[in-house]
Amino acid sequence: MEQGAKTVDARATLMASEAREAADAVRRLLAANASTLETLGETLRANPPKLVVTCARGSSDHAATYGKYLIETLVGVPVASAAPSVASIFGAPVARGDFLCIAISQSGRSPDLLETVRTQKAAGAHVVALVNDEGSPLAGMADTLIGLKAGPETSVAATKSYIASLAALAAVVAAWSGDAALGEALAALPAGLEQARELNWNAARDALLDARNLFVIGRGYSLGIAQEAALKFKETCGLHAEAFSAAEVRHGPMAIVGEGFPVLGFATSDAAGDSVREAAVEFAGRDARVCLADARAGEAATLPTIAGHPxxxxxxxxxxxxxxxxxxxxxxxxxxxxxxxxxxxxETR
Incomplete structure (x- = not known):
């Protein structure tokens, strides 16, 4: 497990520095794309698509999971995730239809993603690209380009670009749905991120210091965040983690959760969060090592959390x-x- 990095200062890493830039990135994103988002919202309300297809990999695909729940709960249009190999490996065409394609990428250069977007566009999709590199091939293919405005991201582990992708998806849905409460929550998001980056989550750091495996659970809007958390544990900590919906974890995986087994939960303040809270209580009853970010408990939670729009x-x-x-x-x-x-x-193919 050791890689000779014990002398690294956690406060001085690129990952920490870039993660702390997320508030400014979201400010730039919302300001720079305000007109584009307004126009897109008007277009989607006037001609609502019958289906939304997301195209993404890695952290961007976890953002797409978040977008799926936003769109399906606040707009009511079904959302499906494209499998890039269908286009890049199988060369299969897409049936023509009235749908929206949302492509999400930091670099906008992965060959399989580009090929997938090409097939979606050829089938008549309106392509919305959420991309950090606005000079990328993906940006050039977009019918609607939403630049993430995260700035250069050097650390291998994506942080601020992922947060910007989440904010961009929320902004698209706010513009499309006309949901005023979501719009207000987005306007307050940069200040909230500045507050969130100062919260003390040492309880999770200490609980996972000697861990080898863990479950990360979420539900609804927090499921994509659970997926991202599990990936980051693998990428940066040499720690095997699996992400589950608080509902899905009951269909078999929970059988291995017992004394000392680490569980990290992300519970929003809505009914989906109730499901995460219930699972956390059950696991704690088995003496599992549970750390819970609970928006309903706010800053009094084991992992202090800011309550707001779910x-x-x-x-x-x-x-x-x-x-x-x-x-x-x-x-x-x-x-x-x-x-x-x-x-x-x-650059997967």
Whole structure:
């Protein structure tokens, strides 16, 4: 497990520095894309698609999970995730239809993602690209380009670009649905991120210091954040983690949760969060090592959390999570900026 990185200062890593820039990135994102989002919202209300297809991999695909719940709960249009290999490996065409394609990428350069977007566009989809590199091939293919405005991200582990992707998806849905409460929550998000980055999540760092495996659970708006958390544990901490819905974890996986087994939960303040809270109580009753970010408990939770609009709470949670994970990686002897066997842009085919 040790990689000779014990002398790394957790406060000085690129991962920590870039994660702390998320508030400014979201400010830039919302300001720079205000007109584009308004126009897109008007277009989608006037001609609502029958289906939304998301195209993404890795952290961006976890953002897409978050977007799926936003769109299906606040707009009511079904959302499906495209399997990139269908286009890049199988070369299969897409049946023509009235649908929206949302492509999410930090680099906008992965060949399989680009091929998938090409097939969606050829089938008549309106392509919305959420991309950080606005000079990328993906940006050039977009019918609607939403620049993430995260700025350069050097650490292999994506942080601020992921948070910007979540904010961009929430902004698209707010513009499409006309949901005033979500719009107000987005306007307050940068200030909330500044507050969230100062919250003390040392309880999770300490609980996971000697862990080998853990479950990360969420539900609804927080499921995509649970998926991202599990990935970051693997990437930066050498820690095997699996993400589950608080409902899905009951269908078999929970059988291995017993005394000392680590569980990290992300509970929003809505009914979906109730499911996460119920699972956390059950696991704690088995003497599992449970750490819970609970928006209903707010800053009194085991992992202090900012309460607000349920759709925005997970974005605030992942801001706190990133800084905790960075510290955990260093404490476990890893350099979170230089994970083994990984590079910043993964060009899958």
């Amino acid at each position: 759709a925005v709470e997970p974005i605030l949670m992942v801001q706190s999570f990133y800084l905790m994970t960075n510290a955990l990686a260093v404490a476990r002897g890893f350099d979170p900026d230089r994970p083994q066997h990984l590079r910043k842009v993964t």
